[in-house]
Structures are given as structure tokens and as C-alpha cells.
Amino acid sequence: MGDIKVVTRFAPSPTGFMHIGGVRTALFAWLWARKNKGTFILRIEDTDKAREVEGSIEHIIKSLRWLGIDWDEGPDIGGLNAPYLQSKRLDSYKKYAQILIDSGHAYPDPYTKEELDTFRKKSEQENKPFLYRDYRPKDFGVWDGTRALRFKTPEIKSYHWNDVVRGDLSAGVEALDDFILIKGDGYPTYNFAHIIDDLEMGVTHIMRADEFISSTPKFLSLYEALGITPPIFVTLPPILADGGNKKLGKRDGAKDILDYAKEGYLPQAMMNFLVLLGWNPGTEKEIFTEGELKEVFDINRIQVSGAQVNLDKLDWMNKEHMKKLLADEIQNNIFSYLPEEFQNEKLVGVVFERISKWSDVKSMIEAGELDCFSKSKTPHYDKTKLVYKNSTPEKITQNLKSVIQALEALNENDFTMENVKNTLMLIAEIEGNRGEVLHPVRYALSGKDKSPDPFIIASILGKNETLSRLQKAI
RNA sequence: GGCUCUAUCGUCUAACGGUUAGGACGAAUCCUUCUCAAGGAUUAAAUCGCGGUUCGAUUCCGCGUAGAGUCACCA
Numbered sequence: 001m002g003d004i005k006v007v008t009r010f011a012p013s014p015t016g017f018m019h020i021g022g023v024r025t026a027l028f029a030w031l032w033a034r035k036n037k038g039t040f041i042l043r044i045e046d047t048d049k050a051r052e053v054e055g056s057i058e059h060i061i062k063s064l065r066w067l068g069i070d071w072d073e074g075p076d077i078g079g080l081n082a083p084y085l086q087s088k089r090l091d092s093y094k095k096y097a098q099i100l101i102d103s104g105h106a107y108p109d110p111y112t113k114e115e116l117d118t119f120r121k122k123s124e125q126e127n128k129p130f131l132y133r134d135y136r137p138k139d140f141g142v143w144d145g146t147r148a149l150r151f152k153t154p155e156i157k158s159y160h161w162n163d164v165v166r167g168d169l170s171a172g173v174e175a176l177d178d179f180i181l182i183k184g185d186g187y188p189t190y191n192f193a194h195i196i197d198d199l200e201m202g203v204t205h206i207m208r209a210d211e212f213i214s215s216t217p218k219f220l221s222l223y224e225a226l227g228i229t230p231p232i233f234v235t236l237p238p239i240l241a242d243g244g245n246k247k248l249g250k251r252d253g254a255k256d257i258l259d260y261a262k263e264g265y266l267p268q269a270m271m272n273f274l275v276l277l278g279w280n281p282g283t284e285k286e287i288f289t290e291g292e293l294k295e296v297f298d299i300n301r302i303q304v305s306g307a308q309v310n311l312d313k314l315d316w317m318n319k320e321h322m323k324k325l326l327a328d329e330i331q332n333n334i335f336s337y338l339p340e341e342f343q344n345e346k347l348v349g350v351v352f353e354r355i356s357k358w359s360d361v362k363s364m365i366e367a368g369e370l371d372c373f374s375k376s377k378t379p380h381y382d383k384t385k386l387v388y389k390n391s392t393p394e395k396i397t398q399n400l401k402s403v404i405q406a407l408e409a410l411n412e413n414d415f416t417m418e419n420v421k422n423t424l425m426l427i428a429e430i431e432g433n434r435g436e437v438l439h440p441v442r443y444a445l446s447g448k449d450k451s452p453d454p455f456i457i458a459s460i461l462g463k464n465e466t467l468s469r470l471q472k473a474i
Numbered sequence: 475g476g477c478u479c480u481a482u483c484g485u486c487u488a489a490c491g492g493u494u495a496g497g498a499c500g501a502a503u504c505c506u507u508c509u510c511a512a513g514g515a516u517u518a519a520a521u522c523g524c525g526g527u528u529c530g531a532u533u534c535c536g537c538g539u540a541g542a543g544u545c546a547c548c549a
Contacts (some may be wrong), residue, residue: 207543214544450510
């Protein structure tokens with residue numbers, strides 16, 4: 001098994017952003033190549049000019065790089081099998097098309113679009129699948145390149161094949177048809193181009209989602225006509241939209257993977273989350289680093305049935321990966337998402353601690369979680385809320401005064417969380433009720449019912465701001 | 475409609491044909507706590523239905539049901 005060098009590829013079409021589903025496919029292909037010390041290729045399937053979206057290629061590259069996926073050959077770095085844009089490989093497709101024409105396996109499509117539509121409607125009315133081969137012309141004309149070139153299915157038979165994930169698969173003869181190899185505009189179809197490219201690039205394993213199962217017989221008949229040994233098929237399970245039971249797609253609100261980056265999810269958390277969407281190691285371990293995944297990932301343990309996206313689990317994983325980060329890594333990863341006024345080194349710990357309350361940094365900011373640390377946003381008070389439970393306003397005022405007095409004794413330099421805490425706890429002990437001391441202080445500093453503890457807020461605001469807010473509360 | 479695939483707690487999943495059907499997320503309860511989080515402990519929660527093979531079926535087979543995919547000059 002270790003004798004054959006593994007070559008995998010990820011071959012997106014540049015039609016916009018990538019969502020979780022697409023990236024998962026890339027991840028599995030990449031991991032399998034890395035696990036086997038093989039080659040991973042990025043190829044762009046840009047054969048549909050009408051659907052192409054400007055800037056998609058850069059966006060796709062950015063998305064993959066964010067996740068930490070790298071490639072050995074690709075449009076941006078070149079490689080042995082360049083070019084990696086299908087639109088620049090037209091000569092290859094023409095070469096193999098000619099071979100198929102010469103061997104009687106391809107012919108020009110004589111029909112207009114309208115005629116084909118009529119055929120299709122007729123089949124629909126009869127509740128039968130539309131098969132172009134029922135209308136295959138008796139005599140093939142000469143292909144001049146202006147019409148679509150169709151593949152002449154050599155033999156109508158039922159195919160059986162093996163899939164690493166699904167095991168033995170089969171299809172009825174309805175799955176076979178004379179599909180288009182090269183379109184009227186001169187570009188090849190996916191069905192043709194990917195087979196030629198994979199052949200020329202030496203791809204050994206094809207990872208793709210299950211929507212291609214039903215077209216596999218077409219591919220197999222083409223492999224046969226060209227005398228090619230097919231690569232190993234690895235069908236990935238579908239990813240279903242959150243809460244629903246539809247396959248995840250852009251129309252169902254599937255998000256750009258880079259949106260997760262903007263919200264403050266860590267790439268390693270996203271990678272961990274994605275790899276478990278349709279794969280598991282067979283152990284109870286769930287949190288993996290990139291390095292560990294490159295070791296343990298195995299296509300033989302890929303799931304068969306579909307999985308729903310569980311965003312709660314992503315949040316949890318993000319938290320778990322944050323715990324593994326060092327302070328400076330947290331800073332690097334989180335600060336770029338924070339408004340400038342919060343990019344205070346002292347806030348790293350707070351952000352780290354409080355993030356778990358929210359799904360991501362963005363929503364944490366929007367919820368105003370960090371507002372109490374802002375020197376510009378002085379809290380708004382509701383006097384009644386300053387009072388703790390059954391206490392009296394007089395008692396609270398008195399406590400606040402004690403606190404101010406005690407804190408004034410601290411030097412600006414000694415105004416650390418530790419010292420503030422000791423000071424407040426001492427007063428609380430003397431008063432015999434923590435709530436009557438800590439609550440008003442916290443509320444005075446934050447102006448919120450729910451907030452971080454008073455010690456951390458005070459230490460970050462500094463002596464002056466802390467005392468001023470306490471004074472104001474009185 | 476044809477062809478094809480799939481089916482274990484709410485969700486993601488584990489289980490050579492033999493387990494009290496395990497783990498994780500989420501939920502609930504308790505502890506801790508000035509609040510909200512965090513942390514600790516505990517609990518509830520599943521083999522789609524019906525047959526068959528077998529000493530024994532979540533596991534193998536058939537049928538049913540439900541869901542998904544596909545039937546493009548899209549990939």
C-alpha cells in the first residue's frame with residue numbers, strides 16, 4: 001500500500017466564496033496527501049465562463065490559506081503539471097477529444113437547444129428519465145468545433161464499482177448517456193475535463209461529495225473508452241444545513257468560510273470542527289491539532305451518512321483551542337477583531353475568559369461585553385440597581401465610601417487586580433457581607449447587571465477612572 | 475416518475491453477530507459565586523417499522539417508511 005505515491009487534488013470552480021462543505025472536501029483531500037507524504041494539488045475548474053465570479057480564485061486561495069491548508073502545485077505557485085487553470089489547458093482536452101473522435105467514441109451534437117428542450121419535456125411528461133442517447137444520430141458528421149461534442153457511450157450496461165467509503169456501488173443503465181465532452185463555446189465540461197486533468201496530473205484519489213455518485217457510470221464508460229484505470233473513489237458524506245435536512249448550499253444560508261474568520265473563530269478550531277464532519281478517529285479524542293490530524297486521519301474511517309452542521313459544537317471547539325493558545329497567540333488572533341480602544345494588552349485575559357459566553361468575538365463586542373472597559377463610554381446608572389438585594393441605600397453609600405477611602409491608599413502602580421481584590425475582600429469581611437460591597441462596586445464600574453468582576457474592571461480602568469466612577473455612583 | 479444512496483440520544487458519533495448500547499455538544503439539577511460567564515459534580519436522553527437468518531441482530535438479508543442525491547452546452 002505504501003508503494004504508490006498518493007496524489008490528491010481540490011478542484012473548485014471560481015463561482016464565488018467557499019462554504020463549509022467545499023472546504024471540508026479540500027481538507028480531507030489535503031489531509032490524506034499529507035498523511036501519506038503525497039502531493040496535494042489545487043486546480044481551478046473555470047470552464048463555465050457565465051458563472052464565473054471575478055476575484056473568486058484569490059478568495060478561494062485566501063480561504064484555504066487561512067485554514068492552514070497548503071498545496072504543492074497550484075495556479076499561484078505553478079508546478080510540474082502546470083497550468084492549473086482549466087481554461088489554459090484546452091489543448092489537452094482537444095487532444096483527447098480527437099482520440100475519441102478517431103476511435104468513433106465522439107460525435108458532434110446535431111440538435112439545437114430548442115430541439116433538446118422538446119425531447120426533454122417529452123420524457124418529463126412520460127415520467128421517464130431523459131436520455132439523449134435515444135436520439136443519437138445515425139450518421140456522425142464532422143466536428144468543426146462550433147457544435148457540442150458528445151461522447152458516444154460504448155456499451156449500455158449496468159456498472160458496479162468500489163468506493164472507499166461506500167463500498168460496492170452500482171447503477172442502472174439509466175445512469176449512462178451520451179454526455180457532452182466539449183461545449184459549443186470550446187470549453188470542456190466538468191465530466192470530461194476533470195478526467196483528463198486527473199489523468200495528466202497523476203491523481204490517485206478523488207474526494208468529492210455524494211452528488212457525483214450518480215454520474216460515476218458516465219465517468220467509468222469514458223475511462224474505459226480511453227483505456228484508463230480509474231483512480232480511487234472517495235465519496236464524502238453530505239453536509240446538511242443546520243437544523244434542516246437539506247444539503248448545505250449557498251442558497252440555504254451557507255456562509256463564506258472567511259466570515260467565520262472575521263467573527264473571531266480560530267482556523268485550528270474550524271479545521272478541527274470540519275474534520276469531524278464526516279470522519280472520526282474511532283477513539284474518544286475530539287480535540288486535534290493540525291499535526292495530530294496529519295497523523296491520524298484515515299479515509300477508511302470516513303462516515304457514510306450525512307451530518308448536520310452543529311454550530312454549538314464549533315463554539316465549544318473554538319473555546320477548547322483558545323485554551324491551548326499562549327498569551328501572545330491570543331493577542332495575535334483576537335486583537336484584529338477588536339475595536340481600537342479595546343486593544344489593550346491587559347484585556348487579553350478578559351477577552352479570553354469572557355469569550356465563552358458568546359459564540360465569537362464579533363458578537364461579544366456587539367453585546368457590549370467590553371463596554372465597561374471603555375474610558376469613553378461612561379456607564380449609565382440606575383440608582384436602585386446599585387443597591388444589593390435587601391440592603392439600604394445608606395448602607396451602600398457608606399460601603400462605597402469605605403471602598404474609595406481604601407483604594408485611595410493604593411499607589412497608581414499598585415493598582416493591580418490582586419491588590420484591588422485584597423482590598424475589597426478585606427472591606428467585605430469587615431462589613432460581613434460580600435454582596436453589599438462587591439455588587440455596588442461592580443455596578444458602579446460597569447453600569448450593567450451582568451459584567452466581569454469588579455477587580456478586573458478596576459485594574460484595567462486604573463486608579464483615577466475607577467475612583468471617579470465610584471464617586472459618581474455615590 | 476426512473477436510477478442511486480442513507481437511517482443509533484435533540485445534534486455529531488462509538489460499539490470482531492454476544493456491552494448495564496459508550497463518548498462529545500447542547501439541556502437540566504446541584505456545588506462554587508456580588509452578577510453573567512468560567513470551573514467541579516450529577517441526571518435525563520437513542521438502535522425508524524415489520525419480517526427473515528441465527529443459540530443470540532444496532533450489526534447480515536428482504537420489504538415498508540422517511541430523508542438525501544441525480545436525470546444541464548453547471549460543476
